[in-house]
Amino acid sequence: xxxxxxxxxxxxxLCFLFFCFIVHPGVFLSGQALAGQDKLQVIVxxxxxxxxxxxxxxxxxxxTVLLPAGASPHTFEPRPSQVRELGSADIYMTxxxxxxxxxxxxIESLHSDLEIAPVDHGIEKIAMTKSCxxxxxxxxxxxxxxxxxxxxxxxxxxxxxxxxxxNGLDPHVWxxxxxxxxxxxxxxxxxxxARPDKENYFRDNYLEFIEELKSxxxxxxxxxxxxxxxxxxxxxHPAWGYFARAYGLVQVPVExxxxxxxxxxxxxxxxxxxxxxxxxxxxxxxxxxxSAETIAKAINGQTAVIDPLAExxxxxxxAVAQKIAQAAGSSQ
Numbered sequence: 001x002x003x004x005x006x007x008x009x010x011x012x013x014l015c016f017l018f019f020c021f022i023v024h025p026g027v028f029l030s031g032q033a034l035a036g037q038d039k040l041q042v043i044v045x046x047x048x049x050x051x052x053x054x055x056x057x058x059x060x061x062x063x064t065v066l067l068p069a070g071a072s073p074h075t076f077e078p079r080p081s082q083v084r085e086l087g088s089a090d091i092y093m094t095x096x097x098x099x100x101x102x103x104x105x106x107i108e109s110l111h112s113d114l115e116i117a118p119v120d121h122g123i124e125k126i127a128m129t130k131s132c133x134x135x136x137x138x139x140x141x142x143x144x145x146x147x148x149x150x151x152x153x154x155x156x157x158x159x160x161x162x163x164x165x166x167n168g169l170d171p172h173v174w175x176x177x178x179x180x181x182x183x184x185x186x187x188x189x190x191x192x193x194a195r196p197d198k199e200n201y202f203r204d205n206y207l208e209f210i211e212e213l214k215s216x217x218x219x220x221x222x223x224x225x226x227x228x229x230x231x232x233x234x235x236x237h238p239a240w241g242y243f244a245r246a247y248g249l250v251q252v253p254v255e256x257x258x259x260x261x262x263x264x265x266x267x268x269x270x271x272x273x274x275x276x277x278x279x280x281x282x283x284x285x286x287x288x289x290x291s292a293e294t295i296a297k298a299i300n301g302q303t304a305v306i307d308p309l310a311e312x313x314x315x316x317x318x319a320v321a322q323k324i325a326q327a328a329g330s331s332q
Contacts (some may be wrong), residue, residue, distance in 0.1 A: 038060075039059075039060055039061055039062040040057065040060060040061045040062070040090045040091065040191065040194055040195060041061075041062050041064075041088065041089045041090045041091075042057070042061050042062065042063050042064070042089060042090060042091045042092075042093060043063075043064045043065075043066060043085070043086055043089045043091070043092045043093070044063060044064070044065055044066070044092075044093045044095070045065075045066055045067060045073065045093070045094055045095050045097050045099070045100060046065065046066075046067050046073060046095060046097060046174070046309055047065050047067065047069070047309055047310065047311035048174045048175075048309065048310070048311065048313045049063075049065070049093060049095055049119065049174070049183075050063045050065050050311055051311055051312070051313040051314075052119075052174075052180065052183055052184055052187055052209075052313070053093065053187055055184075055205060055208075055209045055212075056184060056187050056188055056191060056202055056205045056206050056209055057187075057191055057202065057205070058201065058202075058205050060191075060195065060198055060201065060202075061191070064085070064089070065311075066078055066082055067097075067099075067309070070285060070286060071286065072286040072287065073097035073098055073099050073171075073309075074097075074098045074099070075098075075099070076099045077099060077102070078099070078103055083103070083106055083107070083110065084110075086107055086110075086111055086114060087110065087111045087114065089114060090115065090194060091114075091115045091116075091117050091190060091191075091194060092107065092114055092115070092116050092117070093117045093118075093119050093187065093190065094116060094117070094118045094119065094120070095118070095119050095120050095171070095173065095174065095183070096118065096120040096125075096171045096173065097171050098171065104116070115190075115194065117186065117187075117190035118186070119183045119186040119187055119190070120171075120173050120182075120183065120186070121182075121186050122182055122186070123173045123179055123182050123183075125169035125170055125171070125173070126169065126170050126241050126242065126245065127168055127169060127170065128168055128169065128170045128238050128241065128253075170238070170239075170241045170242065172239040172240070172241065172242060172308055173242060174313070175239060175240060175242050175243045175308055175317070176242040176243045176245070176246040177213045177214070177216050177217040177220070177246070177317070178217065178242075178246055179242050179246075180213055180313075181210060181213055184206060184209055184210060184213070185206070187206075188202055188203065188205075188206040212314070216314055216317065216318070217246075219318060220246075220247060220317065220318065220321045221247065223318070223321040223322055223325050224247050224248070224249075224321065224324075224325055226325075226329070227249075227324075227325050227328045227329070228328070229248045230248065230249070230250055231248075231249055231250070231328040232249070232250045232251075232252050232276050232278060233249060233250075233251055233252065233278070233280070233282065233324050233327055233328065234251075234252045234253075234254065234269070234272075234273055234278050234280070234281045234282065234295070235251050235252070235253060235254065235281070235282040235283075235284075235306070236253070236254040236255055236281065236282065236283045236284060236287055236288075236289070236291065236292045237253070237254075237255055237283075237284045237286070237287045237308075238251055238253030238255070239284065239308035240306075240308070240320075243317075243320070247321075249324065249328075252269070252272060252273075252276075252278070254269055254281065254291050254292055254295065255287070255291065260288075260290075260291055261291055266291065266294060266295065269295055270295055270298045270299060273295060273298075273299045273301070274299055278299065278301070278327075279299065279300075279301040279302070279327070280296075280301055280302055280303070280304050280323075280327040281293075281295050281296045281301060281302075281303050281304075282303070282304055282305070282306045282323070282324075282327075283303050283304070283305055283306075284305070284306065284307060284308055284309075285305060285307050285309075286308075286309065289303060304323055304327070306319075306320045306323060306324075
């Protein structure tokens with residue numbers, strides 16, 4: 001009899017605990033889980049944005065990247081589940097990559113209250129031309145002439161004011177420290193607008209990150225110290241125009257705006273490589289290596305991988321700078 005009453009009592013206790021968990025699950029959550037609920041849920045388009053966002057947002061943001069590793073932002077199409085997931089986010093931070101062109105109208109239709117923050121706002125895009133020459137007048141300072149200020153009198157709920165360009169302009173604005181400074185400022189503005197009570201926290205992180213970007217810029221300049229101005233490097237996908245501009249280089253793309261080169265184009269590229277004594281053709285993990293390997297074989301050279309979408313953004317830029325500097329040295 002006692003055993004029966006004991007089992008019955010335990011059963012009632014378990015039912016009560018189950019009821020409490022269903023009605024008040026927060027009672028059973030750990031402090032860490034509760035803290036996670038307080039984080040801003042931010043979705044970004046590409047992995048480098050995650051690096052920027054976590055440097056500025058710190059422990060107050062939870063970041064999700066839409067683009068899977070190895071996928072190309074020029075051809076990617078988000079899954080329906082990813083589009084639905086955007087509805088639970090606080091902010092979607094766009095950066096002007098190609099797949100956003102089709103995605104944004106879907107978001108505006110399904111999640112009209114979602115804040116959309118274009119972090120490429122205010123960056124003057126350059127053309128994805130066959131030869132991205134260096135702009136001698138381009139500066140590296142983070143001054144007020146960049147049409148930004150640090151006030152917060154603007155409306156951060158700028159859902160549909162997109163400045164993205166998809167007509168032959170280069171979207172790879174995250175691949176140079178100077179343009180990354182503008183991206184960082186836009187991220188700071190968006191986070192501070194979403195959480196005004198944490199503005200000082202975001203500002204401190206933002207200013208610290210700006211100093212890191214300045215140091216990174218100087219480190220890359222040191223890497224290119226012995227590289228001749230206007231040195232050319234050949235790359236399959238022309239993602240490095242802003243990087244080339246920042247450091248006095250010229251990228252020679254094999255592919256332009258997603259098109260494989262025709263036989264006549266390949267011959268011209270091979271002639272250019274021979275004339276410039278180029279021995280390395282750079283490729284990206286997201287694109288075919290076939291044309292690059294054809295050129296490398298014709299010039300008795302080789303291919304090397306540089307990734308425009310690496311999440312460890314700062315280390316990646318240094319590694320890319322070292323590879324390009326070594327390639328330039330091998331052609332001198």
